[in-house]
Amino acid sequence: MTYRVNSWGNGFTAEVTIVNRSATPVSGWTLQWAFGANQRITGSWNVSLTQSGRQVTAKNAAWNASLGTASFGFQGTHDGSNPVPDAFTLNGTACSVG
Template sequence: MAYQVNQWSNGFTANVTITNRAAAINGWSLTWTFGGNQQITNSWNTQLTQSGTGVTARNVGWNGAIPTNGSQTFGFQANYSGTNNRPAEFRLNGTVCTNA
């Protein structure tokens, strides 16, 4: 899993690439918790919800399948104040991801 950020004074965009190293999956959900006050304002290639610091990104109709060694990418835009640290842990369908 890769989490790439483009940051400015009080906002950022992030591109997230999920790479599946296990058996093929059809339907995914990626969850994480922000360590600060990040608030997502927009997203693409995902159905994204945020409750407090917790975030859930789910596949949309055209990108639910990830074959073994395949990947899917989505992104979002967010605001923040203070620091914008990378989330400590991501979980794909409940399993902790290895970060790249």
């Protein structure tokens, strides 16, 4: 998966792209991660997003549940520090950011 961020002042947008490189089809996905600072999501597109503290959960939309490649984005705020999140998991399995 990739995580691209555009940060300014105390705001940012991020684009996440997930690619299923497995031979096993994925029908329905949940991506979770942990923010490393005080980032807060204020809006999103192409995904259902929830946040509890630093933990974020992204669930597929109905039309992108069958995972080949899926992209989604969100906007948010931060308190001057906006590190790349860590602890990404896809359907409970750790995944790398690259």
